[in-house]
Amino acid sequence: MSEKVISYLTEHHDQLLEKLNQFLSIPSVSTDSVHKNDVREAASFLETYLNDIGFEHVEQRETGGHPLVFAEYKQAGSDAPTVLFYGHYDVQPVDPLDQWKSDPFKPEIRDGRLYARGSSDDKGQVFMQLAVFEAYMKTEGKLPLNVKVCIEGEEEIGSENLYRTLHDNKELFAADFAVISDSGMVAENRPTILYGLKGFTGIELTVNGPDHDLHSGMYGGAVRNPIMALTHILASMKNEEEVITVDGFYDDVEPLDDGERQLIKQVESEDYKASTGVTETVSEKGYTAKEHTMGRPTFEVNGIYGGYQGEGTKTIIPSSATAKITCRLVPGQDPEKIQTLLEQHVQENKPSGVTVDVKKEKLSAKAYKVEPNHPLIQKAAKSYTKAFGKDTVYVRMGGSIPVVEWIEAIYNIPIVLLGFGTPDDRLHSPNESFPMDSFVKGMETLAYYWDEIR
Amino acid sequence: MSEKVISYLTEHHDQLLEKLNQFLSIPSVSTDSVHKNDVREAASFLETYLNDIGFEHVEQRETGGHPLVFAEYKQAGSDAPTVLFYGHYDVQPVDPLDQWKSDPFKPEIRDGRLYARGSSDDKGQVFMQLAVFEAYMKTEGKLPLNVKVCIEGEEEIGSENLYRTLHDNKELFAADFAVISDSGMVAENRPTILYGLKGFTGIELTVNGPDHDLHSGMYGGAVRNPIMALTHILASMKNEEEVITVDGFYDDVEPLDDGERQLIKQVESEDYKASTGVTETVSEKGYTAKEHTMGRPTFEVNGIYGGYQGEGTKTIIPSSATAKITCRLVPGQDPEKIQTLLEQHVQENKPSGVTVDVKKEKLSAKAYKVEPNHPLIQKAAKSYTKAFGKDTVYVRMGGSIPVVEWIEAIYNIPIVLLGFGTPDDRLHSPNESFPMDSFVKGMETLAYYWDEIR
Numbered sequence: 001m002s003e004k005v006i007s008y009l010t011e012h013h014d015q016l017l018e019k020l021n022q023f024l025s026i027p028s029v030s031t032d033s034v035h036k037n038d039v040r041e042a043a044s045f046l047e048t049y050l051n052d053i054g055f056e057h058v059e060q061r062e063t064g065g066h067p068l069v070f071a072e073y074k075q076a077g078s079d080a081p082t083v084l085f086y087g088h089y090d091v092q093p094v095d096p097l098d099q100w101k102s103d104p105f106k107p108e109i110r111d112g113r114l115y116a117r118g119s120s121d122d123k124g125q126v127f128m129q130l131a132v133f134e135a136y137m138k139t140e141g142k143l144p145l146n147v148k149v150c151i152e153g154e155e156e157i158g159s160e161n162l163y164r165t166l167h168d169n170k171e172l173f174a175a176d177f178a179v180i181s182d183s184g185m186v187a188e189n190r191p192t193i194l195y196g197l198k199g200f201t202g203i204e205l206t207v208n209g210p211d212h213d214l215h216s217g218m219y220g221g222a223v224r225n226p227i228m229a230l231t232h233i234l235a236s237m238k239n240e241e242e243v244i245t246v247d248g249f250y251d252d253v254e255p256l257d258d259g260e261r262q263l264i265k266q267v268e269s270e271d272y273k274a275s276t277g278v279t280e281t282v283s284e285k286g287y288t289a290k291e292h293t294m295g296r297p298t299f300e301v302n303g304i305y306g307g308y309q310g311e312g313t314k315t316i317i318p319s320s321a322t323a324k325i326t327c328r329l330v331p332g333q334d335p336e337k338i339q340t341l342l343e344q345h346v347q348e349n350k351p352s353g354v355t356v357d358v359k360k361e362k363l364s365a366k367a368y369k370v371e372p373n374h375p376l377i378q379k380a381a382k383s384y385t386k387a388f389g390k391d392t393v394y395v396r397m398g399g400s401i402p403v404v405e406w407i408e409a410i411y412n413i414p415i416v417l418l419g420f421g422t423p424d425d426r427l428h429s430p431n432e433s434f435p436m437d438s439f440v441k442g443m444e445t446l447a448y449y450w451d452e453i454r
Numbered sequence: 455m456s457e458k459v460i461s462y463l464t465e466h467h468d469q470l471l472e473k474l475n476q477f478l479s480i481p482s483v484s485t486d487s488v489h490k491n492d493v494r495e496a497a498s499f500l501e502t503y504l505n506d507i508g509f510e511h512v513e514q515r516e517t518g519g520h521p522l523v524f525a526e527y528k529q530a531g532s533d534a535p536t537v538l539f540y541g542h543y544d545v546q547p548v549d550p551l552d553q554w555k556s557d558p559f560k561p562e563i564r565d566g567r568l569y570a571r572g573s574s575d576d577k578g579q580v581f582m583q584l585a586v587f588e589a590y591m592k593t594e595g596k597l598p599l600n601v602k603v604c605i606e607g608e609e610e611i612g613s614e615n616l617y618r619t620l621h622d623n624k625e626l627f628a629a630d631f632a633v634i635s636d637s638g639m640v641a642e643n644r645p646t647i648l649y650g651l652k653g654f655t656g657i658e659l660t661v662n663g664p665d666h667d668l669h670s671g672m673y674g675g676a677v678r679n680p681i682m683a684l685t686h687i688l689a690s691m692k693n694e695e696e697v698i699t700v701d702g703f704y705d706d707v708e709p710l711d712d713g714e715r716q717l718i719k720q721v722e723s724e725d726y727k728a729s730t731g732v733t734e735t736v737s738e739k740g741y742t743a744k745e746h747t748m749g750r751p752t753f754e755v756n757g758i759y760g761g762y763q764g765e766g767t768k769t770i771i772p773s774s775a776t777a778k779i780t781c782r783l784v785p786g787q788d789p790e791k792i793q794t795l796l797e798q799h800v801q802e803n804k805p806s807g808v809t810v811d812v813k814k815e816k817l818s819a820k821a822y823k824v825e826p827n828h829p830l831i832q833k834a835a836k837s838y839t840k841a842f843g844k845d846t847v848y849v850r851m852g853g854s855i856p857v858v859e860w861i862e863a864i865y866n867i868p869i870v871l872l873g874f875g876t877p878d879d880r881l882h883s884p885n886e887s888f889p890m891d892s893f894v895k896g897m898e899t900l901a902y903y904w905d906e907i908r
Binding site: 003032090092093095099157158184198200202209210211212213215216217218219220221222223224225227228230231232234236238240242256272276277278279280281282283284287289290292293294296298300301302303304305306307308309310312314315316317318322323324326351352353354355360361376394397398399400415426428429430431 | 485488528532546547550557612638644652653656663664665666667668669670671672673674675676677678679681682684685686688689692696726730731732733734735736737738741743744746747750752753755756757758759760761762763764765766767768769770771772775777778780782805806807808809814851852877880881882883884885897
């Protein structure tokens with residue numbers, strides 16, 4: 001059956017791409033309040049498209065923040081399974097803008113890749129799902145199963161209102177299983193089943209010293225420098241062997257067993273240097289880079305600032321310095337406990353003469369793992385292989401998708417991650433892009449998958 | 455004789471203050487190219503004033519950067535000594551602007567202090583010198599000695615072109631001694647002879663990792679984080695006991711002898727906490743805060759930046775991180791050697807997986823010390839005491855004035871530092887101010903001094 005669907009997608013490739021480009025052209029940056037209306041415009045685009053496809057009860061649900069787009073399709077009948085499809089239409093900020101080769105909101109195809117913010121994370125992949133639903137409606141007059149659509153606008157700011165929305169509307173979002181397309185494959189053209197995700201938490205710490213910037217000649221030697229104090233604190237949290245030196249941080253970590261280390265070996269080949277330009281990779285002592293990224297927790301400083309950052313020299317002792325820290329967690333670790341350990345370490349290790357304010361990241365998530373042999377997973381692997389003509393590999397990844405943990409916690413249903421991104425997509429960075437090949441084969445995979453499930 | 459001069463200054467106080475406010479209202483920020491024309495306007499203000507006073511050969515000398523204002527007065531005759539007066543008319547940037555209680559370029563008197571950028575460093579003190587020359591001309595019809603005026607516009611950016619100008623025009627600037635008013639007293643109303651200044655040097659270091667910002671979930675665990683690498687490097691340069699841990703840094707330091715430690719004890723009373731708001735002072739192990747600020751070298755990070763600094767969270771591994779470092783040096787230390795030691799330490803202590811670019815501060819200076827018993831110094835002390843009605847203390851200070859070293863190196867003449875700033879002036883910070891009391895008594899001191907010298 002899915003052949004007709006795939007023919008439709010092939011014949012309408014240009015119109016679909018044109019429509020995707022309209023979607024990508026809307027600067028729906030959720031973290032920046034100046035883009036508030038752009039975010040709503042992206043939601044309206046989806047509302048219109050879902051109505052055109054033939055979904056029912058399409059609505060932009062107010063969440064207190066950016067709206068959540070809901071829609072459902074029940075015509076497959078009560079015997080057919082119901083899937084909850086989740087995605088997000090908001091995108092990351094684009095700074096530093098001057099590093100983009102083309103306008104992040106004017107999609108452009110270069111060397112077989114579609115360049116635009118959100119092309120991979122996650123507008124592009126959301127659009128592929130809807131395009132396949134369109135194809136089924138246009139060729140079969142119906143969808144192969146019942147569908148509930150949940151596309152939020154706050155994923156890049158921690159899905160602030162999603163948990164409450166899902167929790168307070170159990171009936172509305174109830175389904176037999178969930179499908180999420182907000183992830184990637186280990187390499188271009190390498191079909192990948194993602195059976196595990198990392199959890200996430202973080203803190204922001206600000207070191208406060210003098211109540212104003214001081215002349216370094218008049219006060220240097222009498223006052224603790226907040227930037228130096230911050231560097232001593234941060235350097236005490238992770239050593240040069242990439243081991244996190246915060247007391248108790250590893251206590252609850254579920255160890256990587258030999259079976260998993262074998263699975264990881266299959267994908268160990270991927271070359272981080274080529275895609276990042278680093279001179280050499282570094283990873284936690286005793287673990288390979290792949291083992292660390294997939295199966296071990298991480299600690300990263302995402303940003304730091306303090307004192308004079310302009311041209312030239314300004315000889316001051318600054319009044320404060322700030323660092324933004326996030327951690328990726330593995331099964332067994334509790335985000336709140338980790339935040340508490342981080343805060344304790346900071347307060348216990350701060351030098352004299354300064355005070356430290358710790359702001360805890362409001363939204364955290366536990367890590368997630370699913371059984372690779374589950375039939376819904378096996379059918380996904382089969383569909384991938386059929387579309388890409390390659391064996392499917394099974395991996396855990398370092399990324400975090402809080403909604404996965406929440407859907408599991410609230411509905412306790414299987415969750416299938418059907419992702420088509422690639423390591424070169426530059427998510428969250430300048431020049432984000434998505435391979436046109438993944439666009440085509442990804443939609444084929446989805447077409448096959450719904451056919452398998454029906 | 456000087457009584458008439460002082461009466462003139464008293465009678466014309468309001469007009470002089472009005473004129474000073476015009477000068478302070480010009481935003482002559484030398485480090486910021488958008489203020490290029492404002493800097494020239496400040497130079498023109500001085501050119502006009504010097505002509506009005508009756509100086510000869512007044513000119514704005516092109517330097518390749520901001521102009522240097524030169525003028526001379528020879529009518530005191532060949533028997534009278536010639537003084538070279540140095541000052542600067544450029545000012546520090548004003549950021550963070552939102553911390554100013556009043557517009558930095560709209561002078562305002564509050565609680566006996568004149569608030570404006572440059573009120574103390576150095577426009578205010580330059581103006582006092584010119585006002586006293588004006589008073590002498592108006593009351594005695596001549597100046598008590600020959601004067602050469604050298605007021606530059608690049609002090610806050612390291613006096614980039616001053617050394618060459620002084621070096622290539624020896625005849626023009628030649629004098630019997632030099633007077634500089636660009637320093638302060640240990641406390642308000644506490645006349646102070648500055649017999650030593652610190653030297654200065656610095657480096658800017660940038661740690662480079664991946665060639666673009668990376669998603670911390672996809673690459674965390676495989677790639678060295680440039681911010682973490684930077685914190686490890688910086689933390690290895692100065693420990694929590696405020697001891698600089700760069701090999702060889704202290705090798706050439708001239709030790710503080712007991713005599714000097716006694717001199718310093720006389721001013722140890724000054725309370726750093728009150729003027730900075732810190733919970734406690736910290737200083738190099740084995741030295742008091744005063745000993746460290748006056749007589750021991752310092753190492754300060756003036757600014758740091760890298761990664762995401764906006765609102766909210768951005769889960770990236772940044773591609774680079776930068777720190778601006780400056781050191782204050784004491785007699786015996788060679789700035790170039792220190793830069794080399796800093797660079798060696800950075801390259802030898804950088805973690806694997808990153809590269810480090812080191813930019814050396816172009817302009818450095820050796821420390822300076824003068825014999826407290828020199829007659830020109832003794833006459834200065836006498837004038838201070840006469841004007842302020844208090845004994846004069848002798849101190850070394852942590853500040854650096856490269857021109858002092860250069861004048862000594864090029865002309866080998868005595869240099870007298872007649873400064874009237876106070877520790878609460880907030881130089882280089884928001885809400886810079888200068889006590890009106892110092893404005894009045896400072897001009898009296900200068901009137902007495904020229905009378906002593908003639």
